[in-house]
Amino acid sequence: MKTMKRFVIYAVxxxxxxxxxxxxxxxxxxLFAQSSAERLNAVVPRYTDLLxxxxxxxxxxxxxxxxWEPGYVYLMKFNKDTSVKIAGDNVWIGGKYTESTSVFEVxxxxxxxxxxxxxxxxxxxxxxxxxxxxxxxxxxxxxSGYGHRGDYEFVIEKADDNLVTLKGKxxxxxxxxxxxxxxxxxxxxxxxxxxxxxxxxxxxAPEVVLTVGKKRFVMDNASSGSISFYPENGDALTExxxxxxxxxxxxxxxxxPFKGIDGKDGFAVQTFVMNESGLVCTDAGQSASITSYAPAxxxxxQKKSWIVDxxxxxxxFGTAYAEFAAKIKTKYKSLKNMTLMYDSKHxxxxxxNWNTSKYTGNRYGEVQVDDDNIVRFEFSGEGDDNGNLMYNxxxxxxxxxDLLQAGPFKAEYIQPLDASCIKFTSMDNxxxxxxxxxx
Amino acid sequence: xxxYIVKSFCALSLLCxxxxxxxxxxxxxxxxxxxxxxxxxxxxYKFDRWIQENFTEIYNVKFIYxxxxxxxxxxxxxxxxxxxxxxxxxxLTKYLWFDVYKKMAGVDFLRQxxxxxxxxxxxxxxxxxxxxxxxxxxxGGLKVSLFRVNLFDPTDFEQLNEKYFKTMHHExxxxxxxxxxxxxxxxxxxxxxxxxxxWQDRNGAEMASIGCTTCYASSQAREDFAETIxxxxxxxxxxxxxxxxxxxxxxxxxEDSGISQYLTGKxxxxxxxxxxSYYYYANAKDREADLRTYVGAFMEIDQVYYMSDLSxxxxxxxxxxxxxxxxxxxxxxxxxxxxxxxxxxxxLRGKYELMAVEDLDQADGRAxxxxxxxxxxxxLSSAWKLNxxxxxxxxxxxxxxxxxxxxxxxxxxxxxxxGTPEEETEGEAEE
Numbered sequence: 001m002k003t004m005k006r007f008v009i010y011a012v013x014x015x016x017x018x019x020x021x022x023x024x025x026x027x028x029x030x031l032f033a034q035s036s037a038e039r040l041n042a043v044v045p046r047y048t049d050l051l052x053x054x055x056x057x058x059x060x061x062x063x064x065x066x067x068w069e070p071g072y073v074y075l076m077k078f079n080k081d082t083s084v085k086i087a088g089d090n091v092w093i094g095g096k097y098t099e100s101t102s103v104f105e106v107x108x109x110x111x112x113x114x115x116x117x118x119x120x121x122x123x124x125x126x127x128x129x130x131x132x133x134x135x136x137x138x139x140x141x142x143x144s145g146y147g148h149r150g151d152y153e154f155v156i157e158k159a160d161d162n163l164v165t166l167k168g169k170x171x172x173x174x175x176x177x178x179x180x181x182x183x184x185x186x187x188x189x190x191x192x193x194x195x196x197x198x199x200x201x202x203x204x205a206p207e208v209v210l211t212v213g214k215k216r217f218v219m220d221n222a223s224s225g226s227i228s229f230y231p232e233n234g235d236a237l238t239e240x241x242x243x244x245x246x247x248x249x250x251x252x253x254x255x256x257p258f259k260g261i262d263g264k265d266g267f268a269v270q271t272f273v274m275n276e277s278g279l280v281c282t283d284a285g286q287s288a289s290i291t292s293y294a295p296a297x298x299x300x301x302q303k304k305s306w307i308v309d310x311x312x313x314x315x316x317f318g319t320a321y322a323e324f325a326a327k328i329k330t331k332y333k334s335l336k337n338m339t340l341m342y343d344s345k346h347x348x349x350x351x352x353n354w355n356t357s358k359y360t361g362n363r364y365g366e367v368q369v370d371d372d373n374i375v376r377f378e379f380s381g382e383g384d385d386n387g388n389l390m391y392n393x394x395x396x397x398x399x400x401x402d403l404l405q406a407g408p409f410k411a412e413y414i415q416p417l418d419a420s421c422i423k424f425t426s427m428d429n430x431x432x433x434x435x436x437x438x439x
Numbered sequence: 440x441x442x443y444i445v446k447s448f449c450a451l452s453l454l455c456x457x458x459x460x461x462x463x464x465x466x467x468x469x470x471x472x473x474x475x476x477x478x479x480x481x482x483x484y485k486f487d488r489w490i491q492e493n494f495t496e497i498y499n500v501k502f503i504y505x506x507x508x509x510x511x512x513x514x515x516x517x518x519x520x521x522x523x524x525x526x527x528x529x530x531l532t533k534y535l536w537f538d539v540y541k542k543m544a545g546v547d548f549l550r551q552x553x554x555x556x557x558x559x560x561x562x563x564x565x566x567x568x569x570x571x572x573x574x575x576x577x578x579g580g581l582k583v584s585l586f587r588v589n590l591f592d593p594t595d596f597e598q599l600n601e602k603y604f605k606t607m608h609h610e611x612x613x614x615x616x617x618x619x620x621x622x623x624x625x626x627x628x629x630x631x632x633x634x635x636x637x638w639q640d641r642n643g644a645e646m647a648s649i650g651c652t653t654c655y656a657s658s659q660a661r662e663d664f665a666e667t668i669x670x671x672x673x674x675x676x677x678x679x680x681x682x683x684x685x686x687x688x689x690x691x692x693x694e695d696s697g698i699s700q701y702l703t704g705k706x707x708x709x710x711x712x713x714x715x716s717y718y719y720y721a722n723a724k725d726r727e728a729d730l731r732t733y734v735g736a737f738m739e740i741d742q743v744y745y746m747s748d749l750s751x752x753x754x755x756x757x758x759x760x761x762x763x764x765x766x767x768x769x770x771x772x773x774x775x776x777x778x779x780x781x782x783x784x785x786x787l788r789g790k791y792e793l794m795a796v797e798d799l800d801q802a803d804g805r806a807x808x809x810x811x812x813x814x815x816x817x818x819l820s821s822a823w824k825l826n827x828x829x830x831x832x833x834x835x836x837x838x839x840x841x842x843x844x845x846x847x848x849x850x851x852x853x854x855x856x857x858g859t860p861e862e863e864t865e866g867e868a869e870e
Contacts, residue, residue: 079482080480081478081480081481081482082478082481082482082483083482102521102522103482103483103505103522105505107507109507115505115506115507116519117505117506117507117519118483118504118505118506118519118520118521118522118525119518119519119520119521119522119524119561119589121521124518124519124561127516127517127518127562128518128561128562129515129516129517129518129562129563129564129565130562130563142567144565144567144570145515145516145565145566145567146516146567147516149516152518152519153507170513170516
């Protein structure tokens with residue numbers, strides 16, 4: 001109590017001393033050479049010059065404030081005449097590379113602000129307060145008055161020649177502008193992003209795994225552009241955190257760092273680049289990776305059907321498939337596909353299956369996959385009526401089955417995070433292979 | 440169906456308006472009008488210069504088309520106006536609003552009482568809670584904001600009229616009455632009918648029948664006043680006469696969802712409720728069961744009033760909220776005039792004994808609308824020396840005959856600067 005009183009007395013005394021000091025020296029020297037307003041105004045030409053100084057423009061990594069859609073990349077060339085050419089390529093602007101020019105300014109508002117202050121149809125679409133339909137938008141929510149919740153005014157938080165960090169003024173998300181190399185062709189840049197996206201996640205095999213130290217999280221439905229994280233062996237209904245991400249030229253960046261389900265797991269991962277096994281985190285001090293589940297998981301899923309890719313078979317499989325297709329077409333007029341599946345009409349037995357426009361045949365057996373993704377097929381000799389009849393009529397069916405049984409095969413994904421396409425390569429001869437894709 | 444608001448903020452009006460009047464010096468702009476304020480190399484130079492010459496220098500008006508969100512109500516999510524649409528709205532704002540009042544009352548009238556700031560906003564301002572949409576704002580007698588610029592379609596006259604031209608005159612009416620109040624007797628005429636919070640759920644025909652030109656006019660007296668003036672000025676003769684015809688009828692209003700489903704199936708917009716002005720009994724059995732076939736249906740599509748050939752069989756004892764309508768027919772044919780409507784009804788009279796829906800509101804809507812128009816007419820004359828009918832005539836001619844291409848050319852044909860400002864606007868500013 002005494003201490004408190006003393007403090008109060010000293011504080012009052014200090015104030016009085018300060019007050020008299022001010023009174024005696026009315027011409028106190030300014031701490032800064034310019035007023036705060038002058039300093040703020042001075043950054044306008046500096047930031048304008050910086051933005052216009054990139055001859056090939058910038059790539060904006062743009063997010064909107066909802067959890068069901070991805071971030072979008074926009075390319076922007078700022079010009080001294082206040083025009084800005086913007087290019088985008090996403091489903092909300094027609095799903096193809098599109099350019100449009102509008103106006104920008106750097107103004108002083110909440111600090112220096114980059115504003116796109118005339119409407120650009122390919123950019124402001126995310127701030128337009130209309131209801132949204134299709135393309136993954138929730139059908140049970142009327143977004144009238146809100147739209148996608150995207151910004152078009154951004155506080156400039158940090159800036160250098162290569163990276164400008166912006167913060168959306170209304171919705172508060174961090175948006176990055178990365179300087180484009182002078183020799184980058186814009187359309188090729190966007191096409192490359194599409195290519196990166198196509199090599200990442202697939203809706204048919206929607207689950208991959210984030211591993212951070214000893215913690216593992218299922219990443220579900222990532223192909224939607226927003227990842228649903230939940231702990232492996234956790235409850236997908238109650239423990240899911242949805243985090244949108246953007247596809248970059250070498251991987252992905254989450255809208256904000258993922259810190260585990262309750263945010264107290266002691267890590268924060270946001271940026272990943274592709275490597276041969278999937279994606280690896282590049283954030284300083286973080287060790288994390290994103291990988292697929294092994295092929296065994298998907299091959300054991302009795303709800304999945306795998307179509308043999310008729311366009312890419314190697315060695316003996318190419319020859320055997322050609323013979324199989326020719327004979328089936330001759331005998332039964334057509335061949336739709338050859339499939340590995342589980343037959344729901346036969347106690348979900350693993351089946352070598354083929355389909356013509358009129359007939360379906362099945363020969364049953366087993367598939368075994370060990371921890372090293374070595375696959376063995378074994379067929380019992382049983383089949384359904386059609387399968388048996390056709391098997392007896394067309395020796396090429398049996399010939400292909402024999403090749404499958406001869407295995408074993410090494411099963412590998414063509415793209416490390418896309419489990420919808422598996423390549424089976426003979427362990428005896430790497431020239432002998434076939435591919436299957438998820439139906 | 441959305442309801443649209445042409446909204447005003449009157450709370451600050453008297454004080455701000457007075458301050459504005461006392462501080463303005465006519466003929467000198469409070470905004471930067473020097474050539475130095477414009478960059479001849481700017482992407483928007485031609486438009487900026489046109490604005491400077493036609494709004495800033497003459498009327499002391501700041502015309503903002505490059506949006507700053509902080510200059511708007513941050514509660515709403517809005518986007519900027521598209522450049523080319525902003526040009527269109529700017530030239531029409533001048534031609535249909537400023538030029539009209541300049542011709543009727545002179546430059547000084549607008550300098551003294553016109554808005555100081557015009558702000559164009561690209562999107563609608565939708566209130567997600569009740570679905571209402573703001574078309575315009577007049578704030579403090581100084582600033583008018585026009586919304587939904589990006590939806591501007593020069594080929595759709597009715598929408599141009601309802602969503603833009605009417606909004607201009609509505610907001611200006613606010614600015615004028617925020618400066619000199621209109622007679623209090625106006626507020627008393629429909630005082631018991633105003634609904635500030637639920638007007639958007641009302642039916643336009645029913646509101647006309649109590650003497651309001653739109654549903655929004657039935658929200659509160661000052662909006663009724665602005666709507667009366669704006670609708671009288673901008674609705675064509677045919678539209679105004681149809682409004683008065685609707686106002687003279689009694690209406691059976693129903694919220695029947697079956698009618699909505701029926702219209703949706705016909706690719707017609709549905710409404711929250713439907714209103715019918717006549718009915719007949721299709722046969723003796725219906726008469727005995729009091730099953731009425733209602734006709735003479737009122738339709739409001741994007742704020743424009745129509746009559747239609749929609750008919751529906753509804754029990755004479757059904758509540759407004761009952762979903763009991765059956766045997767819906769028509770609904771795709773819209774009548775825009777009293778004559779078309781009467782001809783349609785006359786055709787029915789040849790087949791059925793047509794009975795008018797009883798007008799239960801105990802108000803002669805037509806007489807009340809005309810009474811309100813008279814009050815506005817007299818107030819404009821006495822307070823502002825403005826002749827409402829001359830104003831209407833001028834606007835009617837202009838809004839039905841403007842040459843948008845020629846107006847746009849005023850902007851796009853502005854020559855590149857030659858180092859010194861052009862002088863022509865100086866003389867005009869001194870009128």
